[in-house]
Amino acid sequence: MFTALGVAIGVAAVVAVLTVANAGEKRIYSEIDKYGPNMMITPAINDLDLKLGDLRLGSLAVGNNYIAQEKVSEVRQITDGAIREALGIQDQEDIATIAPKLYVDATVNGTSVMVVGFDPQQERAIKSWWDISRGRYPEQQDEALLGDRASSALSVGAGDRIGINGEGLTVVGVLQETGSQDDYQVFAPLGTVQKAFEKEGLISSIDIRALCSACPVESIADSINKSIPGVRAVAVQQIAESEMNLVMKVNRFMLVLAAITLVVGAFAVVSTMMSSVHERTKDIGIMKAVGASRGQIVRMFVYEAVAVGFLGGILGYVSGTLLSYSLGPLIFDGLAMSYAPQYLLPALGLAIAVAIVASVYPAFRASQVRVAESLRAL
Amino acid sequence: MLEIKNVSKTYGNGSSSVGALRNISLQIDDGDFVAITGPSGSGKSTLLSVIGGLEKVSAGEVILDGRRIDNMSEKELVEIRRKKVAYVFQQYHLIPSLTALENVLLPLTFGGLDVGGKKRAATMLQEVGLEKRAKHKPGQLSGGEQQRVAIARALVNGCSLILADEPTGNVDQKTGVDILRLFRKANEDGHTIIMVTHSPEIARRGKRIVTLRDGEIVDQLDQDGCERPSGKEGFIP
Numbered sequence: 111m112f113t114a115l116g117v118a119i120g121v122a123a124v125v126a127v128l129t130v131a132n133a134g135e136k137r138i139y140s141e142i143d144k145y146g147p148n149m150m151i152t153p154a155i156n157d158l159d160l161k162l163g164d165l166r167l168g169s170l171a172v173g174n175n176y177i178a179q180e181k182v183s184e185v186r187q188i189t190d191g192a193i194r195e196a197l198g199i200q201d202q203e204d205i206a207t208i209a210p211k212l213y214v215d216a217t218v219n220g221t222s223v224m225v226v227g228f229d230p231q232q233e234r235a236i237k238s239w240w241d242i243s244r245g246r247y248p249e250q251q252d253e254a255l256l257g258d259r260a261s262s263a264l265s266v267g268a269g270d271r272i273g274i275n276g277e278g279l280t281v282v283g284v285l286q287e288t289g290s291q292d293d294y295q296v297f298a299p300l301g302t303v304q305k306a307f308e309k310e311g312l313i314s315s316i317d318i319r320a321l322c323s324a325c326p327v328e329s330i331a332d333s334i335n336k337s338i339p340g341v342r343a344v345a346v347q348q349i350a351e352s353e354m355n356l357v358m359k360v361n362r363f364m365l366v367l368a369a370i371t372l373v374v375g376a377f378a379v380v381s382t383m384m385s386s387v388h389e390r391t392k393d394i395g396i397m398k399a400v401g402a403s404r405g406q407i408v409r410m411f412v413y414e415a416v417a418v419g420f421l422g423g424i425l426g427y428v429s430g431t432l433l434s435y436s437l438g439p440l441i442f443d444g445l446a447m448s449y450a451p452q453y454l455l456p457a458l459g460l461a462i463a464v465a466i467v468a469s470v471y472p473a474f475r476a477s478q479v480r481v482a483e484s485l486r487a488l
Numbered sequence: 489m490l491e492i493k494n495v496s497k498t499y500g501n502g503s504s505s506v507g508a509l510r511n512i513s514l515q516i517d518d519g520d521f522v523a524i525t526g527p528s529g530s531g532k533s534t535l536l537s538v539i540g541g542l543e544k545v546s547a548g549e550v551i552l553d554g555r556r557i558d559n560m561s562e563k564e565l566v567e568i569r570r571k572k573v574a575y576v577f578q579q580y581h582l583i584p585s586l587t588a589l590e591n592v593l594l595p596l597t598f599g600g601l602d603v604g605g606k607k608r609a610a611t612m613l614q615e616v617g618l619e620k621r622a623k624h625k626p627g628q629l630s631g632g633e634q635q636r637v638a639i640a641r642a643l644v645n646g647c648s649l650i651l652a653d654e655p656t657g658n659v660d661q662k663t664g665v666d667i668l669r670l671f672r673k674a675n676e677d678g679h680t681i682i683m684v685t686h687s688p689e690i691a692r693r694g695k696r697i698v699t700l701r702d703g704e705i706v707d708q709l710d711q712d713g714c715e716r717p718s719g720k721e722g723f724i725p
Contacts, residue, residue, distance in 0.1 A: 393584075
């Protein structure tokens with residue numbers, strides 16, 4: 111029983127560390143998500159050089175300045191599909207954050223500003239740094255959000271009404287200053303802006319946030335470029351590269367952590383099993399004296415190791431999981447732990463295998479010792 | 489029948505070697521009750537270990553029922569221990585985690601437990617007067633009771649030769665008498681008993697007394713009964 115406890119402690123350590131690390135890994139990924147979009151999709155525009163002999167006549171932009179809105183769902187299919195495939199995910203929920211936008215120059219209250227038609231939910235998810243300084247985030251089709259500078263330039267605050275191209279909107283909130291172009295813009299729901307400027311079904315660009323350790327953003331961008339004509343998908347290099355770097359480091363760290371805990375846990379199991387066998391060197395001598403063969407003694411210790419490993423493995427798995435539930439939130443403040451059933455079988459297997467190796471070898475050695483010697487070793 | 493021919497046993501080697509037994513020859517017939525006695529360090533326990541195949545001899549032969557056991561393989565010795573030779577030790581050597589009954593059953597467990605085995609073990613415990621203590625662990629038994637369990641364990645297999653090393657060394661005198669009585673009964677039932685003791689009192693209970701000193705037999709005394717009236721002390725050093 112005491113031996114099973116020793117095995118349990120070894121297994122508990124491994125399970126606790128791995129469960130905490132597993133949850134921590136997810137937390138780190140969600141932190142990375144705050145980096146903002148890591149891929150942008152713009153209309154595919156080709157500049158053709160017009161030449162007449164050696165004479166340059168300037169360039170001609172060929173193609174559309176807009177993307178058809180129905181391409182958003184195609185983009186989602188490709189992006190989510192790539193992530194699902196790479197991570198082996200089955201469920202059909204949306205994975206990537208995909209925020210379409212329509213930019214229009216407009217005059218509001220006699221001042222020229224950039225009006226942005228956006229998808230409030232997706233935009234909020236992608237711009238995790240957005241804070242509302244006054245008012246609230248827009249929810250209805252006739253509600254608008256103003257950048258900090260736009261609000262002062264137009265002398266409009268939360269609660270005021272504005273008109274864009276004849277469409278009446280209520281300003282429900284003002285963003286805190288971000289230091290980006292967002293400060294100068296007026297945000298209104300995409301459908302409303304499309305209607306006001308008669309650009310139904312059109313968008314200017316799509317910001318995408320897609321992350322998985324196994325599928326680089328570049329490859330997702332490549333497959334979008336190959337399968338959807340008329341758009342150009344580009345990975346935002348400064349973000350994509352640093353986050354891939356981070357993901358790789360986290361992965362490597364996890365591997366090292368797992369390896370170290372495995373070695374330490376296995377060592378705990380080995381030492382308890384070995385000392386338990388050593389304690390019974392005398393018993394082995396007695397059993398030999400009353401007619402036990404070497405095979406019988408070794409077999410007995412194998413059965414015992416399986417039982418102790420099984421008991422200790424289950425005990426260790428349960429206590430390790432409990433331990434991780436209490437330790438995890440302390441390490442990654444407030445992190446919700448998730449029960450990790452995938453560790454149950456490996457934990458049991460590890461405990462039993464290590465227990466067998468660690469007890470059978472000393473039992474075999476002890477069974478070779480002559481009876482007189484093992485009985486004298488009191 | 490057990491024959492010991494010119495057996496020597498040395499521990500260590502070279503100049504530091506110690507001779508524990510020196511050229512000992514001895515013949516023990518079936519049904520005999522031999523007490524081996526002598527001062528400590530005289531080699532009596534070593535002789536017992538050699539007889540039971542617990543230790544190898546350095547020279548000479550040990551022949552049990554016509555077969556040499558001094559050069560037997562471990563596998564053959566297992567058979568000998570299951571069928572012919574059983575031990576009783578001064579330290580009892582019971583397995584502490586098993587009950588009295590389970591300890592008695594142990595030789596049968598390894599030798600292949602037959603249907604009657606459990607019953608025989610219970611009967612054995614009854615014969616040594618411990619049927620009420622069958623479920624007790626060795627830690628809950630007195631020294632004398634533990635030794636009686638050990639004797640039941642030695643007898644349960646029906647081994648013809650019982651080797652006892654100071655079986656009364658750890659118990660008080662009255663308990664020692666009880667234990668000797670058990671050996672005597674076993675002897676009457678046909679078991680051959682070889683018992684090592686440093687006490688002349690105890691040795692006198694044997695049919696035959698072999699006295700060792702410095703690894704050599706210095707005296708052999710046949711007694712024509714089991715118990716003798718006092719007055720023979722002069723023969724026993």
